[in-house]
Amino acid sequence: xxxxxxxxxxxxxxxxxPGLKNSLKALFFxxxxxxxxxDGLSFHIAxxxxxxxxxxxxxxxxxxxxxxxxxxxxSSGKVLVDGHLPxxxxxxxxxxxxxxxxxxxxxxxxxxxxxxxxxxRAIYEVPMPVFRxxxxxxxxxxxxxxxxxxxxxxLSLGERMKCELAAGLIHGPKLLFLDEPTIGLDVSMxxxxxxxxxxxxxxxxxxxxxxxxDMDDVEALCPRILVIDKGRLLFDGSVAQLVAxxxxxxxxxxxxxxxxxxxxxxxYGRVVATGAGEAILQLGLExxxxxxxxxxxRFPVKDLTVxxxxxxxxxxxxxxKHTLAENEMAEHALAEHALTENERAENEMAERETPKHxxxxxxx
Amino acid sequence: MKRLLKMLPTLLRVxxxxxxxxxxxxxxxxLSTTMPFVMMAMWRSVxxxxxxxxxxxxxxxxxxxxxxxxxxxxxxQVVSAWAAWxxxxxxxxxxxxxxxxxxxxxxxxxxxxxxTGLPLRLVVALPVLLIFFLLGGLRAGAELRLLFLLPLxxxxxxxxxxxxxxAIGSLAVFSGSSIRMMEMWMAAFFVFSGYxxxxxxxxxxxxxxxxxxxxxxxxxxxxxxxxxxxxxxxxLLLLGKQWLWVMxxxxxxxxxxxxxxxxxxxxxx
Numbered sequence: 001x002x003x004x005x006x007x008x009x010x011x012x013x014x015x016x017x018p019g020l021k022n023s024l025k026a027l028f029f030x031x032x033x034x035x036x037x038x039d040g041l042s043f044h045i046a047x048x049x050x051x052x053x054x055x056x057x058x059x060x061x062x063x064x065x066x067x068x069x070x071x072x073x074x075s076s077g078k079v080l081v082d083g084h085l086p087x088x089x090x091x092x093x094x095x096x097x098x099x100x101x102x103x104x105x106x107x108x109x110x111x112x113x114x115x116x117x118x119x120x121r122a123i124y125e126v127p128m129p130v131f132r133x134x135x136x137x138x139x140x141x142x143x144x145x146x147x148x149x150x151x152x153x154x155l156s157l158g159e160r161m162k163c164e165l166a167a168g169l170i171h172g173p174k175l176l177f178l179d180e181p182t183i184g185l186d187v188s189m190x191x192x193x194x195x196x197x198x199x200x201x202x203x204x205x206x207x208x209x210x211x212x213x214d215m216d217d218v219e220a221l222c223p224r225i226l227v228i229d230k231g232r233l234l235f236d237g238s239v240a241q242l243v244a245x246x247x248x249x250x251x252x253x254x255x256x257x258x259x260x261x262x263x264x265x266x267x268y269g270r271v272v273a274t275g276a277g278e279a280i281l282q283l284g285l286e287x288x289x290x291x292x293x294x295x296x297x298r299f300p301v302k303d304l305t306v307x308x309x310x311x312x313x314x315x316x317x318x319x320x321k322h323t324l325a326e327n328e329m330a331e332h333a334l335a336e337h338a339l340t341e342n343e344r345a346e347n348e349m350a351e352r353e354t355p356k357h358x359x360x361x362x363x364x
Numbered sequence: 365m366k367r368l369l370k371m372l373p374t375l376l377r378v379x380x381x382x383x384x385x386x387x388x389x390x391x392x393x394x395l396s397t398t399m400p401f402v403m404m405a406m407w408r409s410v411x412x413x414x415x416x417x418x419x420x421x422x423x424x425x426x427x428x429x430x431x432x433x434x435x436x437x438x439x440x441q442v443v444s445a446w447a448a449w450x451x452x453x454x455x456x457x458x459x460x461x462x463x464x465x466x467x468x469x470x471x472x473x474x475x476x477x478x479x480t481g482l483p484l485r486l487v488v489a490l491p492v493l494l495i496f497f498l499l500g501g502l503r504a505g506a507e508l509r510l511l512f513l514l515p516l517x518x519x520x521x522x523x524x525x526x527x528x529x530x531a532i533g534s535l536a537v538f539s540g541s542s543i544r545m546m547e548m549w550m551a552a553f554f555v556f557s558g559y560x561x562x563x564x565x566x567x568x569x570x571x572x573x574x575x576x577x578x579x580x581x582x583x584x585x586x587x588x589x590x591x592x593x594x595x596x597x598x599x600l601l602l603l604g605k606q607w608l609w610v611m612x613x614x615x616x617x618x619x620x621x622x623x624x625x626x627x628x629x630x631x632x633x
Contacts, residue, residue: 011629071461073626091467099465106462108378110385115378122374123468125367151385 001175001207002045002068007077009038009063009231037063039231040077045209047174050201052222053211054311056319060231061211062101065177068209069099082175095124098168102180105164107152113163114148117170124171131170138166141196158189165193169200176200178210182217194220215311227315229322243308246318248285254278254295255303262299277302282309368472375473379480390481394488397440403560404433418564418593427499428591432562434496435590439583440559441489443521445478448546451533456541460628471621474533475526496590506592510599517586520606524582527613534617537624552577558584564593578613581606 013033016026038060045051053061066072067079070086070093079086084093107116121131139145142162147155155163161181168176178197182190198221201208212218218225219239227235227242235242243249251272256262259276268291269283283291288306295301308314383390408426410416418424424432451474454460463470502508528549535542554560556579563584566574574580585602588594594602 066461069465071464072628089464094465094467097465099461101461104459104462106465108382111378111381115381118374119378120466122371123466125371 001047001049001082002043002209003078003080004044004064004068005042005078007038007041007064007067007079008036008075009060009067009072010075011035011037036231038067038074041228041231041233043226043233043236045207047207048201048205049224050198050208050210050222052218052225053209053228054215054218054225054315055228055234059228061228062179063231064228065099065179065209065211069097069177070094071099095171096173097175097177098171098173099177099179100164100168100181102161102183105152105160106167107160107164109153110151112149112151113144113155113167116152116163116167117148120167120170126171130172134170134172135166138169141199142166142192158185158192161185161189161193162196165196172204174204174206176206176208178208178212180212181210182212182214190214190217197221215315219311227318229319234318234322239311240308242311242318243314244285246321247309247314249282249309250285250288251307251309252281252283252288252292252295253305253307254281254299254301257300257302268295368468371468372476375476376480379476380483383481383484390484394441394485397437397444400433400437400440400559403436404430407433407561416565418562422503422593424562424564429562430499431496431501431591432587434492434499434501435587436559436583438489438493438496439518439521439586439590441485442482442518443525443582443586444481444485445475445522445526445529447474447478447526447529448533448542450474450477451530452536452541452543452546455533455536455628464625464628471530471617474530478526501591503592507596508592509596510589510592510594513599513603514586514589517589517603517606520603520610521582521586523610524578524606524613527610527617528578531613531617531620534620534624537627553579553582556580556584557582558587563588575605578609581609 011034013035014026014030015033016022016031037058041060041064053064055061063072067074068081068086070089073087081093082096084090084096086093107113108119117131117135120126121128126134139148142165144159144162144166147159147163148166152160152163165181176197181197182193185193194217197208197210200206208221210217210221223238225235225237225239225242226233235245237245252269256277256279261274261277261279265271265279265281269281269287271279272282273280281291292304292306295304407429411424411426411429416424418428422428451460454463460470463473466473529546532542532546532549535545556574556577558580563571563574563580574584581602585606588602589599
């Protein structure tokens with residue numbers, strides 16, 4: 001479905017310092033810097049899969065989505081989406097996809113969302129009976145009956161996002177690019193959107209690529225994640241694999257009988273949270289079964305669950321490891337460079353100190 | 365093309381609904397185009413004191429000035445477009461992305477967006493046209509067949525305005541903003557199109573310059589057809605020149621747009 005090979009997107013950005021003097025200077029001399037938004041990404045995504053793109057701000061997630069959906073021309077590399085070169089933006093390709101951006105909207109601001117849906121019906125050439133059927137299904141699933149007839153500007157953020165999804169899905173796309181679809185929404189609305197997306201994927205067999213800062217979104221929806229940093233792929237696999245690779249630990253959430261906690265709980269693992277008669281321990285994967293049996297044998301445990309550490313923590317660990325590795329490489333390169341410089345200086349000095357006749361003697 | 369024609373009624377209907385929603389803004393825009401009435405008052409006063417001669421040796425008295433500026437108002441309402449402002453906003457804010465994701469060229473949707481404002485503008489323009497006729501705007505004895513060329517000239521004038529807007533709007537991708545450039549275009553338009561004074565009043569050398577530039581074909585030429593102040597031969601020649609400009613600006617728009625898309629960075633989001 002999606003094949004990406006050594007995909008790159010580099011931008012030229014003009015930089016200038018603040019202040020009037022610098023503004024005037026920038027009129028004549030501009031400093032140009034190259035930004036490597038995406039720097040050699042390669043991956044493959046099969047049809048019908050749900051994949052999450054994770055990474056810090058500026059990692060290149062949105063830029064990648066924009067290249068996959070044909071909004072941006074790649075600087076180099078290959079990208080093929082369902083047999084199409086996205087940047088050609090053929091009508092056949094555009095009819096198969098949708099890019100929903102949490103921070104941008106396609107709904108007409110002063111008109112009810114139904115008008116945007118009508119407009120999309122005409123633009124995407126959806127036959128009227130199909131349109132009616134899909135509209136009915138989307139209205140039911142998203143529970144947006146009254147909102148469809150209210151001017152967009154009068155809808156709440158959550159209502160707008162639901163209508164935005166309806167407008168994006170009315171042509172039945174096979175491929176969904178969702179960029180921060182739950183941004184700014186409250187917890188229950190996030191849940192609704194997640195459930196809807198999952199059910200659309202299951203019913204229609206659509207492929208789904210999601211970027212989100214909300215790790216809950218990704219954990220709930222995506223069996224596979226691609227972690228990107230500075231435009232490069234750091235990890236490709238499941239959440240469980242990521243945890244096992246980066247932070248091989250588990251959390252044990254305990255509820256004891258009564259409101260008090262055992263005194264020496266920290267001898268079993270790191271206590272990361274406590275409450276009335278409740279505690280969460282974090283410990284290495286290899287110790288889990290042993291600690292569990294000890295806890296059950298020694299304390300009045302009413303309830304317990306074992307889960308992965310929060311994805312945020314795992315990601316933060318991954319990025320700090322990556323940054324550390326990069327810094328080490330940079331330091332190493334710097335040291336090598338300094339060494340070469342020293343060697344050159346020493347050679348030059350040695351040459352200067354060498355008596356001329358010796359040099360002459362070496363000459364052919 | 366068949367595909368576009370099929371979706372056209374819905375695009376026009378929704379676009380028109382949007383225009384009605386922006387009716388207050390629309391009204392302000394219409395009021396901002398009343399400059400021809402100010403010019404009419406001024407040039408009537410001048411014509412009363414200084415007799416002038418217009419095209420085909422006809423006198424340009426106060427009544428002729430009235431005819432001229434009423435025609436200017438009507439034609440301006442028909443040949444308006446503001447895609448450059450829309451494009452600048454969408455390129456700067458990255459909202460052009462939403463248009464680019466749809467299987468319909470954004471250029472076409474900008475054109476439709478301009479066209480859907482026409483019915484509201486005609487509500488203002490048609491009564492003025494009626495006054496124009498009642499005041500004897502169609503000169504007795506003039507060649508009425510010129511009016512057959514008017515629809516084509518109005519379409520040509522509108523396309524010149526639209527393509528100029530789109531070409532200048534596309535430049536925003538390269539420079540970040542092209543609003544100043546559009547303002548320069550508008551300044552030249554005010555001078556050379558016949559919007560502020562009849563082109564017949566230009567000295568020969570300035571008339572020559574005006575003849576080469578596209579601005580008179582936006583407005584002045586259709587106004588000359590409506591006021592029947594050309595002979596058929598001259599009208600056909602000007603029509604030919606007008607459509608050459610349409611083709612040239614259309615080609616320029618296409619090239620700039622295609623190149624711009626490769627540079628588009630979809631800012632924000």
